[in-house]
Amino acid sequence: MRITIKDIAKKAGVSPAAxxxxxxxxxxIGEATREKILRISRELGYTPNIIARNLVMKGxxxxxxxxxxxxxPIYPVIFQGIxxxxxxxxxxxxxxxxxxxxxxxxxxxxxxMENRVAGLMVxxxxxxxxxxxxxxxxxxxxIYFGGKVNDxxxxxxxxxxxxxxxxxxxxxTGLGHRRIVMICDDLNTKTRFDRxxxxxxxxxxxxxxxxxxxxxxxxxxxxxxxxAMTRILRGRREIxxxxxxxxxxxxxxxxxxxxxxxxxxxxxVSVVGYDxxxxxxxxxxxxxxxxxxxxxIGETALEQLHQRxxxxxxxxxxxxxxxxxxxxxxxxxxx
Amino acid sequence: MRITIKDIAKKAGVSPAAxxxxxxxxxxIGEATREKILRISRELGYTPNIIARNLVMKGxxxxxxxxxxxxxPIYPVIFQGIxxxxxxxxxxxxxxxxxxxxxxxxxxxxxxMENRVAGLMVxxxxxxxxxxxxxxxxxxxxIYFGGKVNDxxxxxxxxxxxxxxxxxxxxxTGLGHRRIVMICDDLNTKTRFDRxxxxxxxxxxxxxxxxxxxxxxxxxxxxxxxxAMTRILRGRREIxxxxxxxxxxxxxxxxxxxxxxxxxxxxxVSVVGYDxxxxxxxxxxxxxxxxxxxxxIGETALEQLHQRxxxxxxxxxxxxxxxxxxxxxxxxxxx
DNA sequence: AAAAATAACTTAAACGTTTTAGTAAATTCT
DNA sequence: AGAATTTACTAAAACGTTTAAGTTATTTTT
Numbered sequence: 001m002r003i004t005i006k007d008i009a010k011k012a013g014v015s016p017a018a019x020x021x022x023x024x025x026x027x028x029i030g031e032a033t034r035e036k037i038l039r040i041s042r043e044l045g046y047t048p049n050i051i052a053r054n055l056v057m058k059g060x061x062x063x064x065x066x067x068x069x070x071x072x073p074i075y076p077v078i079f080q081g082i083x084x085x086x087x088x089x090x091x092x093x094x095x096x097x098x099x100x101x102x103x104x105x106x107x108x109x110x111x112x113m114e115n116r117v118a119g120l121m122v123x124x125x126x127x128x129x130x131x132x133x134x135x136x137x138x139x140x141x142x143i144y145f146g147g148k149v150n151d152x153x154x155x156x157x158x159x160x161x162x163x164x165x166x167x168x169x170x171x172x173t174g175l176g177h178r179r180i181v182m183i184c185d186d187l188n189t190k191t192r193f194d195r196x197x198x199x200x201x202x203x204x205x206x207x208x209x210x211x212x213x214x215x216x217x218x219x220x221x222x223x224x225x226x227x228a229m230t231r232i233l234r235g236r237r238e239i240x241x242x243x244x245x246x247x248x249x250x251x252x253x254x255x256x257x258x259x260x261x262x263x264x265x266x267x268x269v270s271v272v273g274y275d276x277x278x279x280x281x282x283x284x285x286x287x288x289x290x291x292x293x294x295x296x297i298g299e300t301a302l303e304q305l306h307q308r309x310x311x312x313x314x315x316x317x318x319x320x321x322x323x324x325x326x327x328x329x330x331x332x333x334x335x
Numbered sequence: 336m337r338i339t340i341k342d343i344a345k346k347a348g349v350s351p352a353a354x355x356x357x358x359x360x361x362x363x364i365g366e367a368t369r370e371k372i373l374r375i376s377r378e379l380g381y382t383p384n385i386i387a388r389n390l391v392m393k394g395x396x397x398x399x400x401x402x403x404x405x406x407x408p409i410y411p412v413i414f415q416g417i418x419x420x421x422x423x424x425x426x427x428x429x430x431x432x433x434x435x436x437x438x439x440x441x442x443x444x445x446x447x448m449e450n451r452v453a454g455l456m457v458x459x460x461x462x463x464x465x466x467x468x469x470x471x472x473x474x475x476x477x478i479y480f481g482g483k484v485n486d487x488x489x490x491x492x493x494x495x496x497x498x499x500x501x502x503x504x505x506x507x508t509g510l511g512h513r514r515i516v517m518i519c520d521d522l523n524t525k526t527r528f529d530r531x532x533x534x535x536x537x538x539x540x541x542x543x544x545x546x547x548x549x550x551x552x553x554x555x556x557x558x559x560x561x562x563a564m565t566r567i568l569r570g571r572r573e574i575x576x577x578x579x580x581x582x583x584x585x586x587x588x589x590x591x592x593x594x595x596x597x598x599x600x601x602x603x604v605s606v607v608g609y610d611x612x613x614x615x616x617x618x619x620x621x622x623x624x625x626x627x628x629x630x631x632i633g634e635t636a637l638e639q640l641h642q643r644x645x646x647x648x649x650x651x652x653x654x655x656x657x658x659x660x661x662x663x664x665x666x667x668x669x670x
Numbered sequence: 671a672a673a674a675a676t677a678a679c680t681t682a683a684a685c686g687t688t689t690t691a692g693t694a695a696a697t698t699c700t
Numbered sequence: 701a702g703a704a705t706t707t708a709c710t711a712a713a714a715c716g717t718t719t720a721a722g723t724t725a726t727t728t729t730t
Contacts, residue, residue: 002451002474004716015680020718030678045472050449051386052716055685062429062450070418071411073613079405083432087439092446094397095430097418104422111427114385115397116337137380139337222617256618278408279614283591339686350710355688365708387686390715675728684718691713697706 003044011040023048054116062092063305064112066122068100068146073277074294075123078145081298082121089306091118100125109135119305124148127189141308143301150190157300157320161191164290164324165198168244168272171288171326173206176335177242177270180208183228183254184246186216192246195274199244211240225253233261241269241335248273248280248289255287255331266333276327286330293322338379346375358383389451397427398640399447401457403435403481408612409629410458413480416633417456424641426453435460444470454640459483462524476643476651478636485525492635492655496526499625499659500533503579503607506623506661508541511670512577512605515543518563518589519581521551527581530609534579546575560588568596576604576670583608583615583624590622590666601668611662621665628657 005023009016014033021029022037029037054060065082067075079095086093094117096108105125109132112120122132123146136142144156172180182199184192196212203210215228225245233239245251251273255265265271273280273289280287300320340358344351349368356364357372364372389395400417402410414430421428429452431443440460444467447455457467458481471477479491507515517534519527531547538545550563560580568574580586586608590600600606608615608624615622635655643651 006716016717017681017719018679021679024718026719028678033678047445047448049451049716051451052390052685053718055387055390055687055716056718058685070405070414073408076406076411079430080432080434083405084434087431087442092450093430095414095428096422097415099415099419107422110382113382115427116384116386139382252617252619279617279620282587282614282620284587284619285614285617340688341686351687352689352711353709356709359688363708368708384686387715388688390686390717391688393715671730673729677724677726679724681722683720688714689712692711693709695707695709699704700702
């Protein structure tokens with residue numbers, strides 16, 4: 001049995017209230033008794049039961065974090081951002097990986113609510129978060145982040161995908177490229193949509209015709225990039241001089257296809273990705289890509305939640321949009 | 336204010352005890368009242384307060400997980416193994432990233448104890464876990480895992496590094512290699528030591544002279560691999576025909592150095608890594624390496640903790656050693 | 671020296687549950 | 701019909717804390 005305040009009280013010959021006060025450094029307790037209590041508590045190896053304390057004090061310092069797939073390279077870093085700030089403010093984190101499964105998301109949200117987290121930070125599985133809102137019922141603050149955020153949400157921290165794509169395309173046009181194709185898996189999230197729009201804008205600014213190739217056969221990542229690139233290479237009269245991929249994995253896939261077709265990167269065609277996942281920076285790959293402020297996303301999300309928790313706790317309707325940065329490496333060059 | 340059993344009781348005109356029974360499907364409650372209570376509880380959007388329940392029932396279903404750095408590619412997958420099994424058994428996970436900092440490790444261990452987790456799974460920052468044992472005082476079960484486990488620990492799940500290295504070296508000798516050098520950053524963990532021993536054994540079995548190059552100038556990962564390889568290329572009369580690196584990042588570094596020296600992989604020298612981090616399998620890299628059963632480490636750790644929690648909860652002194660597998664790709668070839 | 675103030679405690683209620691023991695009413699038994 | 705049993709509840713204690721209010725004994729004030 002773990003030892004409690006009562007055990008200390010008994011051993012010290014005082015009341016539990018006295019122990020509580022001594023332990024919390026409150027005033028009305030004598031120096032001698034205080035020291036005695038502290039000594040005994042140390043001897044017995046007492047650890048305060050925070051959850052019992054929270055019960056009476058109301059309010060606790062646990063936050064829930066929901067992530068669709070922690071092994072997707074962006075999330076560990078976001079979590080570290082959250083974790084760091086959480087440590088700073090004394091929060092403890094309940095983390096669950098939903099595995100991109102809506103049922104799991106539902107289940108974990110309930111678990112978190114039952115565990116009386118003070119607030120939630122969720123990177124939702126799907127664009128539709130109505131079941132989350134319903135379960136939470138505005139009882140605690142919630143912040144959304146990640147790839148499935150959209151303008152309809154009340155509070156989220158996101159990244160300016162439009163601007164990120166614009167950066168990528170401007171880089172390419174600046175190098176003299178005119179036939180730039182964008183490859184994409186599907187278009188069913190706002191994140192993807194914004195990147196496409198940014199690309200369109202970047203092209204139109206230079207008077208170039210946008211050319212978006214969507215491969216929505218259900219493939220993802222490398223395989224999708226490879227399939228898309230292969231089909232582009234086969235189907236067109238002129239091959240593009242540059243490719244802008246929806247994400248780094250697709251960019252890698254495209255590079256594989258180019259390699260397979262005997263084309264050199266960036267000699268024959270330049271490639272730009274999006275995300276800056278860890279291996280993008282490996283010298284063997286050297287992918288030019290759009291970096292996301294991952295750590296900062298986590299920090300900001302926690303910071304906002306913290307502010308709301310300190311304040312009224314209501315919906316803040318705070319949408320924070322962070323800015324991505326272009327990382328120029330070796331897969332892009334002059335046309 | 337979140338609504339409680341009392342609120343439901345008041346609205347239904349019954350006692351809190353009746354509500355509790357109805358909600359938990361206990362027998363001695365009338366059908367009519369049960370339905371009324373259930374209806375009202377649904378209407379009010381009641382969510383049980385699990386932590387209040389745990390207080391009276393004793394024992395809870397929260398486990399603590401401590402990880403040194405969640406952005407190190409192996410950990411997300413381990414966490415998913417833990418997470419999956421946790422969901423299955425109804426555990427909730429408190430996760431903290433210690434950032435490889437001993438002070439943080441201490442702090443988070445206390446936090447977890449104060450939050451009355453039922454058990455702990457920790458991948459320690461250092462080989463010495465005495466401060467953890469001291470804080471935990473055998474009050475709850477604990478399982479160690481990760482890179483800093485050693486035989487002195489009472490309960491851990493680890494990987495057979497000795498055998499993993501043996502696999503790597505046998506592969507190389509099987510291809511006809513005789514001058515195989517192992518490169519290593521330092522030798523201060525059992526994990527590293529075991530890999531070196533496995534390498535030694537593999538060499539000696541074939542009557543070859545082991546050749547371990549330790550670069551302990553404080554460099555890590557790619558930089559260390561590059562530095563080590565560069566020095567080997569400069570300092571020896573005969574260059575080795577194969578390199579076995581302590582880990583994948585060092586292998587990548589070594590490949591960079593080889594490339595810089597105009598040597599082809601695997602034409603001139605074969606390279607084997609260890610860990611099988613995600614990009615090892617990219618076709619551009621195609622690193623032959625030793626894979627670790629990451630997901631299974633997580634699963635096993637949770638499974639063992641669960642068994643102990645169901646049982647006596649005492650030290651199990653269970654050491655589970657999982658087996659690694661060789662992943663042969665394109666950086667190795669016949670001499 | 672009596673009254674007032676202060677120091678150092680203790681008592682008891684509260685937080686949101688569960689559960690044991692108790693109770694009144696309805697039903698079954700003989 | 702009266703006793704015994706069952707049904708459907710309620711009362712109260714418990715879990716480990718905190719805290720407002722109460723109680724002594726001691727010190728200070730006048």
